Amino acid sequence: MKKKILFLIAVFEFIATSIVYAQFQTGISGSNNSGVLGVTINPANTNKLSNGTDIMPLFFSSSVLNNDFYLPAKPITSVIKPEIFSAFTQNEKLGGETINQKFERLFNLKRDLKTNGYIFADLSIYGPSFLTNIGPHSFGIITAFKGSLGTVGLPPDMATFLQKGLTSTDLIGKTFQLNKVKAGAIAYTDIAFNYSYKIKETFKTHQRLGVTFHYLTGINSIIFEDYGTTWTVFADTSLYFSNSSFQYNYSANKAKTIGDVLTSKGNGFSFDIGYSYAKKSKIRATRTTYCPNIKGGGRVREFQTFKWKFGISVMDIGFINFNKQTVSNSYVQSFGVAKHLDADFYRGVFALNRAFIYGLEGSSGIEGSNHIFVDNYTHFMPTRVNVQYDYHYKENWYFSFYASQRTPLSSKIPMRSPNILSLSARYETLKYEVGLPISLIEYQYPVLGLNFRIGPFMIGTNQLLEMVGLRQIKGLDFYFGFKFNISNIRGV
Structure with a gap:
């Protein structure tokens, strides 16, 4: 029972986890009052109050996105319910039912296969974090646990393999290529320091430049990258690899406790850099006084109103070096036969690694396998460029545009983030939005x-629409949190 629960925790870290970071990085993160959350999309963002401090004790976000699979339209409460979790944690045997068949029975998963499929998932839990303004300076410390998964270039036949397994009649007797698919998953902790500076201010405009430095501690990691692999599925559901070149890396341990799951397996660094430009709607800042004329007890809240704001940032330039409980495998023009690879895929990284080794090196009468093994590797972060534009229509009404484009610094980096365009309308005040x-x-x-x-x-x-059951479910997304603001200037 304990092992099954730990397995589900690991699956949750990698598969049930957003870009895509911070719930698509739209919505709340892009509002004027986002404060400490604003630096997750652009380090040049800061508090709306020019004399304020934001304190965020907790923020949670999760998302899953894909274009190959979907669930029939149903409320989210019918998808996430106790019976589903108990089906994967109970001690009863499957009775001949494969895990693929169990997923299909419980979720009624359907396929809408694309030539280039994608799967993205994210989990971000921000712990105690704060952001404060002191004159033209802004300082912040952000702590978080993050897990993310990114897969691009998923061929239809491999998507069928993931859902149906090798017993699928759609695959038996078929030969197909893996389409140079790239996939990566990572779980890590993040301690970040943010700083931004008002580089220029005139009567009409306002400009800031910001940077965030991250210290990263790697917990788990998986990388799979195909360089040209051909699969043939035989009638006995064994899988023949021909002229196969691919990379398979992982850093994980056989956990007995949750503490084992969270053990550090490597460290790294990353940074974000951003710029923002704003056109003021008023020359002077707006001031609101609370509890005036009370010696040492009042607060003056000061903020600048804008007609529009523009920002651009480059996020997550960095890496984590995994060097503990780590395996890195490179196969070059390899041949072999693997059996039960679909079951091994869901049993975990160790079973999958054994299947590759025995299938590509231990196949009787088959030669030509070239296997390179090392005990460390570098997992690069999913670099992306973010663009934001926010227009103040009138009074408390705003319209905004947001774009995120993945920008891998090398074609050999398998970890990718999703491309997203977003338009948003909002009604926003200091108290609510x-x-x-x-x-x-x-x-x-x-x-x-x-x-x-x-x-x-x-x-x-x-x-x-997916959450309330009005649309087929190809993904889910949810976030919530708490953020408090205090003013730094006392009244007199």
């Missing part, structure tokens, strides 16, 4: 969201 974002994922799949903030509490989703 409501937003309605429309996002386009990978330039092909539109989703509608809803978010709101009341005082310190914020909650939302970018996939509202």
